[in-house]
Amino acid sequence: MHHKSIDLFLQDSATWARGPLALVFVEDEVEIDTTLRHLRDCRFATIAAFMPDAFPLAADLGPDVHRVSYDTAQPDAAVRAVNRVIATAPGLWMHYCYNAEYLFYPFCETRSIGEMLAFHAEERRDAMLTYVVDLYADDLETCPNAVSLERAHLDRTGYYALARTDPETGHAKERQLDFFGGLRWRFEEHVPRPSRRIDRIGLFKSKPGLNLRPNHTFDDDEYNTFACPWHHNLTAAICSFRTAKALKRNPGSTYDIRTFRWHNSAPFDWHSRQLLDFGLMEPGQWF
Incomplete structure (x- = not known):
C-alpha cells in the first residue's frame, strides 16, 4: 500500500x-x-x-x-x-x-520478533537496548560504497562502554552506559562527537507522551536502561552498513580510507550465534 x-x-x-x-x-x-x-x-x-x-x-x-x-x-x-x-x-x-540495516536478536533464526518481545514484556521491560554493529565490505576497490552482503565484515573486538553522566547532577545514571566501537571508534576523527555512540533503543513499546530524542534516547529514562534492577535482560544488535556508507560518501574521509579491514576484522556470518559469541548481544534469561 x-x-x-x-x-x-x-x-x-x-x-x-x-x-x-x-x-x-x-x-x-x-x-x-x-x-x-x-x-x-x-x-x-x-x-x-x-x-x-x-x-x-x-x-x-x-x-x-x-x-x-x-x-x-x-x-x-x-x-x-x-x-x-x-x-x-x-x-x-x-x-x-x-x-542497509539488519536487526538480529538471540535465536532469531528460529523465533519470531513477537515471541522475543512477549518474553521481554513478561520481564516488565518496555524497551530494549540494541547495539549498532558496523558492517563493511572487505575490498573497497570492488565495493566502492563499502556495501556488500556477500563480503560483509565486522569488528570482533574494540567495543567499550563509559558511564552516562546526568548533566544536572554530574553523577552517573543508573543502568545507563554510552557504548562505543566499530568504525565510529576506529575513524573517530571523521565522526562528529555526538554521533560516535553505537547504542540505540531500537525496540520499544510506545505510550502516550513518549518522545524519541535526536541522540537515539527517550525522554523516559527507564527506556534508556540496558537492564532491569534485578538481573540482565535481552539485548539485540542492528548490523548496519550506514557508517561505512557515510565514511566513503563524505569527501572529507573517503580519500583517507583505503580499507576498513584490520587485524580484528571477521567475515559476518549473518547469524545470531556469531553476535552472541562476540558479546554483541545478550540472551538474558531467554533460552
Missing part, C-alpha cells in the same frame, strides 16, 4: 496499527529490498518504509510493506516521524532503522 504523505499514513492507522511494527527510513537506494525482506522474515506484523517517491521498491514487497512518501533528507527526519507514529499508535512494540 502506498501512502502519499505521512499525514495520510497516520490518518489510515486502522490499516497498520498492529505490532510489532517496523519503521524503516530509506536514505538512499542501497539495499532497500533486502532490509525490508529481512524484517519480513523476522515476522513483524507491520512494516512501513518512509522513502522518497523516486526510490524503487521490489514488486514482491508491495503486499507486505506500507510505503510512505517522505523526505528522509530533512533534519531529524526519522525522529520526527517516529514521534508522530508513537503519538498515533500508543501501546505497540516498535522498531526503527535505516536501509
Whole structure:
C-alpha cells in the first residue's frame, strides 16, 4: 500500500496499527529490498518504509510493506516521524532503522520478533537496548560504497562502554552506559562527537507522551536502561552498513580510507550465534 504523505499514513492507522511494527527510513537506494525482506522474515506484523517517491521498491514487497512518501533528507527526519507514529499508535512494540540495516536478536533464526518481545514484556521491560554493529565490505576497490552482503565484515573486538553522566547532577545514571566501537571508534576523527555512540533503543513499546530524542534516547529514562534492577535482560544488535556508507560518501574521509579491514576484522556470518559469541548481544534469561 502506498501512502502519499505521512499525514495520510497516520490518518489510515486502522490499516497498520498492529505490532510489532517496523519503521524503516530509506536514505538512499542501497539495499532497500533486502532490509525490508529481512524484517519480513523476522515476522513483524507491520512494516512501513518512509522513502522518497523516486526510490524503487521490489514488486514482491508491495503486499507486505506500507510505503510512505517522505523526505528522509530533512533534519531529524526519522525522529520526527517516529514521534508522530508513537503519538498515533500508543501501546505497540516498535522498531526503527535505516536501509542497509539488519536487526538480529538471540535465536532469531528460529523465533519470531513477537515471541522475543512477549518474553521481554513478561520481564516488565518496555524497551530494549540494541547495539549498532558496523558492517563493511572487505575490498573497497570492488565495493566502492563499502556495501556488500556477500563480503560483509565486522569488528570482533574494540567495543567499550563509559558511564552516562546526568548533566544536572554530574553523577552517573543508573543502568545507563554510552557504548562505543566499530568504525565510529576506529575513524573517530571523521565522526562528529555526538554521533560516535553505537547504542540505540531500537525496540520499544510506545505510550502516550513518549518522545524519541535526536541522540537515539527517550525522554523516559527507564527506556534508556540496558537492564532491569534485578538481573540482565535481552539485548539485540542492528548490523548496519550506514557508517561505512557515510565514511566513503563524505569527501572529507573517503580519500583517507583505503580499507576498513584490520587485524580484528571477521567475515559476518549473518547469524545470531556469531553476535552472541562476540558479546554483541545478550540472551538474558531467554533460552
